Amino acid sequence: MFKRGVIGFLLLFTGFCYCIDNNPVEKEERYIDSITGFSIIPPAPFIKDKYYYPCTFIDDTKTERTKSGRRIVNHNKWKDNISISKTYDDLTVAELAKKIKEALEKKDPEAKIFVSGEKQLKGYSSILLEGSYKQKKDAQVPKTEEVKSAALNFITLIIKYENTMISLDLEYKDRSTEEAKNIFDKVVSSITFEKPTRVVHSFFSFKLNTIEHLLTENKVNEALELVNKELEKNKDDAGVIFCKGVCQVKLKNEEDAVKTFIEAFEKGFCDLGAFNEDPDLEKFEKSNKLEYLIKNKKEIFKKGREFLVKGIRKELVSYNxxxxxxxxxxxxxxxxDSFALKILKESINTAKKFAKGELGIDSPSYPIIWILSDDRDINKAMIGNIMVSSSSIGGLFISTYGIFFADKDTGYGVFVHECMHSFHHYDQNAANQHHPRWMTEMFSEIYTDLKQGENNEIVPSIYSNRLLTLDAFIKEGKMESLSKLITTPDEKAFKDIDIYLFYSMSKYLGLYLREKGLLLDFYKEYKSNYNTDKTGKLALEKVTKESIEKLDKNWQNWINELISNDPDEE
Structure with a gap:
């Protein structure tokens, strides 16, 4: 359904990282997770890898070193590892273990997964999984050493800590099962729960994912019951208030629904496109019952932003x-750090320059909000509370609230990516439109990989890991057509098309239009004829003066030419 209007930047590629670590850590002390206080002592030869997230300790036995003893970090070579990850879901440990088992068995029907009974560990519910499975080759990293061909063995301990599911994992290929179990037992015996050093700030109801899932399954009365419980805890949660309005629409209580929706927007709800994400809501909107909201949206949005910003100031009292x-x-x-703040502001203004100069998007009439902590765990937790798991998410724009978060270690390009989402979302609200997922990702992906151009200006780079993804899919005969990309409904975007491929095709369609000088023309044409064709097919055909089939052929020829000239290709 709405999924809180989430648009995230997924780190769906493996970096070709080969560098020298000037500050190796030869001995690991006790590690403490800053949010949960979950703590372990990683045994030798496992040392913390500062490049990975979630927190990962790699087997240092096979690490190559320079003559002076500095570690050479090569992420393309397999190393046994211990990791600590967190998910944010309202499940029991047994339910999460079942989901993991089913996911692995779907990935590899011959997987051997064993689940133990639920036990208490340090006063918390826990459960153990162990087994092995074969991983599929990652299509987006065709040139890296094939480290996933053999069966991957693992031992996983799941612990439920308040509203957080903690997973302690040992993945191994280089040692026997007996040795791995001895190592894992040693780690488990070192577990303690210390006092957390940081607090995850709460902006949204933890139950909102559950409410939206119930509505998707049309369990309206159950959803409404949970909505009312959550509003007793926080009567001002705009997302939950909006869901109350959805329940009222589905229960034919439309007069109350109108009042509820206006209340949601006046308390910070920020996504007119949400009415296009459910058939009942779409029908409700077309009945003109939201005329007051649409007519007075500028004033209502302003009131909502003021309300939301006031709440964030109160919650983030220690933030600048x-x-x-x-x-x-x-x-x-x-x-x-003043230099870091300067870079953050530059990334915002770089995105605004691209939004205005290349897409014709004006500055928002209401403020966009960006929340960024100096603590990586905090950023990941704020993302994870919305996406359930945060390990592979580098940034996240929540169109529901007009707020975005980012993992501070993902860098300038991801910041620009999320800013572009926020500016494009504003433009959709201004036009009372809801643009398809491929387009929202296209406008952000174009500007994720940047380089220094002539006169030192920042410009999009034509070469990126996404091009390697396209290369791999083309070679494997699994490339999809542009027609399928642009006509796939949002809710099936990452199901009917491989998610790696979806992002890569969207990015390079945008770069193709940009190189041809047609990007702005396309966007203007699309918005002008939105009610005629919401997929974007007709706008593409008009500005390129080609049928979608001919455009697809020319576009793929252009892709092949780029691949042949790619400096990363051998």
């Missing part, structure tokens, strides 16, 4: 509030 007035973005951050 940085107003980037030229782009109308408010950055809440506890980062103190």
């Amino acid at each position: 509030e940085v107003n980037v007035t030229e782009s109308n973005v408010i950055l809440f951050t506890d980062i103190k």
Whole structure:
């Protein structure tokens, strides 16, 4: 359904990382997770890898070193590892173990997965999984050493800590099962729960995922019961209030629904496109019952932003509030370093330059909000509370609230990516439109990989890991057509098309239009004829003066030419 209007940047590629670590850590002390206080002592020869997330300790036995003893870090070579990950879901440990088992068996029907009975560990519910499965070759990394061909063995301990599911994993190929179990037992025996050093700030109801799932399954009365319980805890949660309005629409209580929706927007709900994500809501909107909201949206949005910002200021009392007035973005951050703050502001203004100069998007009339902590675990947890799991998510724009989060270690391009989502979303609200997923990702993906151009200006790079993904799918005969990309409904976007391929095709369609000087023409044409064709097919055909089939052929020829000239290709 709405899924809180989430648009995320997925780190769906493996970096070709080969570098020298000047500061090796030869001995690991006790590790403490800053949010949960979950703590272990990683045994030798496992040392913390500072490049990976979630927190990972790699077997240092086979690490190559320079003559002076510095570690050479090569992420393309397999190393046994211990990791600590967190998911945010309202499940029991047995339910999560079942989901993991089913997912692995779907990935490999011959997988051997064993689940133990539920036990208490340090006063918390826990369960153990162990076994092996074969991983599919990652199509997006065709040139890296094939480290996933053999069966991957693992031992996983799941612990439920309050509203967080903690997974302690040992993945191994280089040692016997007996040795691996001895190592894992040693780690488990070292587990303690220390006092957390940081607090994850709560902006949204933890139960919102559950409410939306119930509505998707049309369990309206159950959803409404949970909505009312959550509103007793926080009567001002705009997302939950909006879900109450959805329940009222589905229960034919439309007069109350109108009042509820207006209340949601006045308390910070920020996504008119949400009415296009459910058949009942779409029908409700077309009945003109939202006429007051649409007619007065500017004033209502302004009131909602003021309400939301006031709440965030109260919640983030220790954060600095940085107003980037030229782009109308408010950055809440506890980062103190002046150079880092300068880079963050530059990334916002770079995105605004692209949005205005290449897509014709004006500055938002209401402030976009960016929340970024100096603590990577905090950023990942704020993302994870929305996406359930946060390990592979580098940034996240929540169109429901007009707020985005980012993992601070993902860098400039991801910041620009999420800013582009926020500016494009504003433009959709201004036009009372809801653009398809491929287009929202296209406008952000174009500007994720950047380089220094002539006169030192920042420009999109034509070469990226996404091109390697396209290369792999083409070679394997699994490339999809542009027609399928643009006509696939949002809810099936990552099911009917491989998610790696979806992002890569969207990115390179945008870069193709940009190189041909047609990007702005396309967007103008699409918005002008939105009610005639919401997929974008007709707009593409008109500006390129080609049928979608001919465009697809020319586009793929262009892709092949790029691949042949790619400096990363052998």
